[in-house]
Amino acid sequence: MNFDFSEEQNQLREALGRLLDRGYEFGRRKQIIASDAGWSRELWRQLAELGALSFALPEAHGGAGGTAIDTLVVMEALGRRLVVEPYVPAIVLGAGLVARAGSDAQRAHLLTRVASGYHLLALAHDEPDSRYELARVATRARADGAGFVLDGTKTVVLGGSAADTLIVSARTAGEPGDPDGISLFLVDAGAPGVSRLGYQTQDNHRAADVTLGGVRVGGDALLGPAGGGAALVEHAIEHGIAAVCGEALGVMAMLVELTASYVKTRKQFGVPIGSFQALQHRLADMLMRVESARSMTYLLATTVDSADAAARRRTTAAAKAIVSQAGRFVGQGAIQLHGGIGVTDEAPVSHYFKRMTVITMMFGDADHHLARFSDLMERGA
């Protein structure tokens, strides 16, 4: 039993910290999110040079064969600086799926380019009626000769506007809600029939709604077994949850630090407001929530690579519920303790709050995951 990070992981964290302290201070981030693309290719390449994009990828494809604990280290560092670049969609979800499910040819074609920062992936899975239910896929993939024709609508595809290749889930059999019959396809984002509505999300990240109208793909576009995509998507989402829980640790740590330092300097009634017990206890509660979130995030990071699907499912639900509950409590508390300045755009705390809010809702909110955990409870006959 140990909770220590390895030498390499500590070095990676420090290198990321140095890069982001220099190139991603709050003013620079403001410029980036206000730009047309809404993210920085320059930073993305720098992350690639550091090896941060490829750490968790297989060694055969330019990676370091890392684990979810390596990803946690990266995500916590990105969270501390509110990095908006599409790490979760392109690397954790996209590259992770290709690494786990892709053929040798697909891996060779995509992973090295993704790792070097020149190619972006996104997972186009959610649909207008799916909410958080992973098997609610209505998009169809009709066999057409050796290939397929895709029709359907995908909503809130994270990193979808910048992606070069979309991983699209579509039904080759069954009805919406069936876990069986979902297949994954690699779709060129510029292919005829693909149209994208790109937009900013409330936390200044970028996403897109994607419409597929008679999009033709070859047989080699199929990623993983035909009809067996649900398990792949579930595992990818579990990795996504582990990653955003890691990011949430960075975000929440900053929310607590910013708030603790603010209440030490802000004076009212002639004294720092941090000397008031009502505020101290609220901050103490925030800190305790962060520690619970940290514990569950560590537990998930050490579980999500396991082959035991039942353990993954249970731990993922528990961790995401705890982290989402903590994130709401810490985020709202941080704004409240900042007072009026907390609701301004110029205060960093409001930006951390918005990212935290989005994380609480990504891949299922607290209610969703609590209900999943509850439904999975062993309760006899």
Place this chain on the structure above:
Amino acid sequence: MDLRYTAEEQQFRTEVRGFIDAQLPPDISDKVLRGKHLQREDWLRWHRLLHQRGWSTPNWPTEFGGPGWNAAQQHIFEDECADAGAPPLMPFGIRMVAPVIMAFGSRVQQDRFLPRIRSGDHWWAQGYSEPGSGSDLASLRMRAERRGDAYVCNGQKTWTTLAQYADWIFCLVRTAPDRKPQQGISFLLIDMKTPGVTVRPIYTLDGEAEVNEVWFEDVEVPVDNLVGEENQGWTYAKYLLGHERTGNAGVGNCKRWLKMLKHIATEQKASGRRLIDEPRFRDRIAQVEIELMALDVTMMRVIAMELAKRAPGPEASILKVQGSEIQQTLTELMMHALGPRALPFQPAALEVGYAGPLAGPDYAVPVTGRYLNHRKASIYAGSNEIQRNIIAKHLLGL
């Protein structure tokens, strides 16, 4: 990072489990698992069995006859004991006064008291709180005046857990009333049989007499029973508080109660089906279960800090607050799982040998009393508000 137990730790767990399976008397574990009353002799019987194996003082170094276990081994031992329904080891001797005697006591005191704590010959009580001194402990007023070779003690301690069973009590007493509160306190060991010591039970809201008032009227205590130096008692008390690390979380107990809660919810019916099949109630179980999962890992993180010789200080406050809140949630949910069947209150049925009628199922009998009793958890050992003060001061720098 690797949260799994090592092969050696798993081997250790097997060894502990094997011992408990073979040695824990079934009549005792039956009382614990079914929430019946334990007698002094039940605790002592288990203590002596552990003593024969050299395990009655899990936190002690070998130098003083302890097993020399590291933090992980202690945790595994407690976990297994709680799961099997072993009576908890009384902390007052083993965990409270012993570390102070080891660190600050004389050689004579060590030789006299430590073996008897190990063997169970001396049952200790803690004499800290007074009627006017709860959270503000340093304001305590019990006087000890030096007269020749003795301190003459006058005053009152309160909330003294199981003082009715105790052979000895360690007390914080005021020896220099003219100094600043923290600088006039001494740490005295007092034989409960000394003339002038009176124990009076305090009946709590669950009808129990677990805590007491202890009165001291011209009680003569030999100066040999002073630990360390006169007027340095506050330093020793703080040292002791620093030793109460992970114990207050009660994770092992909580795991057992969670099982019990699920059992009750499986037995009870609602809308014609099992209560546990009712999502609204089951979600409440799920919520406390995930909080307990988080606390369990947080505790392992604190243990890992101890293993790495990084002293966890204020982190223990987090364990205390969260552990007590989870204990209270579990005891409350067990009561709510019973619904109207939680109303009958039959403490007499908790005595072994009770043969009278039961108003409800056997498993329901201890539930309400346990809920009432555990309102204490957020109050004792430093109220949760005091713990939040500690967290704000030491972890947040406020």
